[in-house]
Amino acid sequence: MADGGPPGGFAPGEYITGTRTAQPHVPGRMGTFDWDFRAGRLDLDRSALAVLGLRAEHYDGRALSAARLVPPEEAARLRARARLVLRQGVDGFGAYYRTRGEDGVLRTLHAQAQIRYDSGGRATRIVGVVREADSPGRGVGEAAGRSDLTEQLASLMAQTVTVDDVSAALNDREVLGSLGALGLILGMVEGGRMHLIALPDLGVSLPSMERPRLDEPLPMAEVVTTHRPRFLRSPKEFRRDYPTLWPGIEPFPLGAAAYLPLIADDRTIGVLGVLFPEPHSFHDAERNLLVTLAGGVARGLEGAMLHGQEHDIAQNLQQAMLPRVIPTVPGASIAVRYRSARLGRNVGGDWYDVIPMADGTVGLTIGDVQGHDTDAAVVMGQLRMVLSAYVAEGHPPATALARTSAFLRELDTDRFATCTYVHADLVTGQLRIVRAGHLDALVRRRDGTCEWIASGGGLPLGLSAEFAGSGAIDYPVTRALLGPGETVLLCTDGLVELPGTDLGTRMRSLSDAVAAGPEEVEALAGHLLRKAARLNGGDDMALLLLRRDDTARGAQDQPPDTART
Incomplete structure (x- = not known):
């Protein structure tokens, strides 16, 4: 990462809520930052230095010095997502991310900021606040947690245009953090088979079958045929109910999962799988939340599929009106x-x-x-x-x-x-x-x-x-x-x-x-x-x-x- 480049490791721009005006979070310990892309400077107040785990006497004011605190696997994810955010030209964002301070402690932080653009539409600065984040999955079943998460996902779905956009939005760190989930899986029904179009980026291999049939003993296939959600609370339930899948699941750090039907026009068009790192009880409030979220994803996916069909029709019409062959002259x-x-x-x-x-x-x-x-x-x-x-x-x-x-x-x-x-x-x-x-x-x-x-x-x-x-x-x-x-x-x-x-x-x-x-x-x-x-x-x-x-x-x-x- 060059000193003046957009995020190669620091928080801004990583995981975006999609709001034009970001909603503030209740802070714990909190500090402010001002990142000047062109100068390559990242100005941090003393509170921000403490939140990041930096000593004032050791910090030279360069963005690169703060970026070095971010673990490599997190930095790679940040770079890819930051490029996408800056291309979208969004003004405000909120983001969860991890850093490892000079004391060696791995911290989960939350940044809330605004992106400043020049007259040519190029991002020049990010200014905002950074705070210590509570456990992202805590309280998700409570009313406030349900409201925040529903708004987050609704905002993300509102920005989706294509099926690929829906896939990217589902593994947004904000959503995963709020759910306390390892990752989300999205499968679409095509020709009597389940086509997986989104898999979590976990740094490990998730066992999956290539376009499995809907009559195979798999949780996603079962959800499609029954039109009902399936909640697996522990590895023991995976082993008991899906023995053919268990050999691939056993070495994977998976404690529980919720598989939710994506229903549009009274038919199941796909399945959303939510993976959790620990065994999970799925109390009633949380089950209702997950079903509600699946409804929002289904609407976003339906709109993306319709858009794709309309775009194909428009493109075909345009091409039909143009010359099919350019003659040799x-x-x-x-x-x-x-x-x-x-x-x-x-x-x-x-x-x-x-x-x-x-x-x-x-x-x-x-x-x-x-x-x-x-x-x-x-x-x-x-x-x-x-x-x-x-x-x-x-x-x-x-x-x-x-x-x-x-x-x-x-x-x-x-x-x-x-x-x-x-x-x-x-x-x-x-x-x-x-x-x-x-x-x-x-x-x-x-x-x-x-x-x-x-x-x-x-x-x-x-x-x-x-x-x-x-x-x-x-x-x-x-x-x-x-x-x-x-x-x-x-x-x-x-x-x-x-x-x-x-x-x-x-x-x-x-x-x-x-x-x-x-x-x-x-x-x-x-x-x-x-x-x-x-x-x-x-x-x-x-x-x-x-x-x-x-x-x-x-x-x-x-x-x-x-x-x-």
Whole structure:
């Protein structure tokens, strides 16, 4: 761990409750801390030093010095979870964690803090309090304990979007600590078998069967078939009731377990297993608590499964509306990419197309229909096919775009669309560019320099037809030259727009990324999409790259003609 890095061993960011404003815990011995990521400093008051088991005269103020108190297995878990928390951009958190002080005593501590971010959204500081924690499992059956734990899990489930999110949330240290549990197991019913998707991270091997059948003598299978929870209070009950499972359980430090059905729409979709280190009586209040928690997990899991189904439908619809195959074009190399930044049923209206023509030229189109829903995707598919048809019929670029705009208006939809169309002659290198409210084309020259081709543009498709009325729709044509070995990029605004940043700055950044990227178009397309995706701008992204072959001959020695006609 570098001195200035986010948690490699210290508490902040480890196990998050998911609340935007963390609720305070009743303190025992408590101190304050202020961790400056950039400076690598962790300022602790005298009480915090005592809680951590550090002597003031031995502490040099570096975060790394405090991190060394954390046992290696705990530090590894902290690093992985801290990265996730910081990516989520959550403001407040509460966390249990362990340290071993200079006196050799292993302590369980609790931190409550706020994460501070700079204007660019980067975490810079964590400030808060750290206290000695009581035994995490104490009092879980009491009313206050039940309320706190139910709220913790409800908060975690509210943040889950996918089944993997549910799996990660279940082994959150806050939940395990409140339950006094070793770990949680999550199994889902699939095709008459139990599929384990979450296992506790205990540093030991938990015996499990690979997708066991539901008719096998196993506690999770029994819960699915009976729809009733199963409480095993001691190893003796494991040995007596599940003899085939016992040989694997015996060497494992497991004292008791609760297996709870996850029920949605009157059917058991899975099982939640809660593992305890010591024999456990499971009094009525605790059984009720565990059943209540299982209900919350079932709702989170049901929502995640529904989300996954909706996301698959949306993705399939989007892909069905895009070209299934990009044609081979003599004299050029072509690469396309599409990435949805939306979740669930949201689907974008971005599209691209490559249209070879009978005379050996090629049409390149890219566009974006307003909105992020199935209607936008359907309109996108219609526009893409109509524009392709007009281009294939041989209509000049301006005419093809004008007719497409009129078609969109006749659809009687409130949607509009932006689009850029480039007609490329790969023998001469001549480009004819028309734009309907969309981004310009970007060209990378042979010497590696890049330029946006400033081209005249008209209104977006649909709007231009509405404002033109019965008159002609005007789309100016800009001419440019693409030399041998040079590449043209068309993209949608998801590749350059980022909330809170200047569009001109982002366009220069994209130009720099193209200039610095690989020459081969497939590698360049992947390079650009990865860089854009890391910025998480929240919009769909589509791009189309065409590189004219190095062997092309014709007008490459002519000066480029950028006159608008």
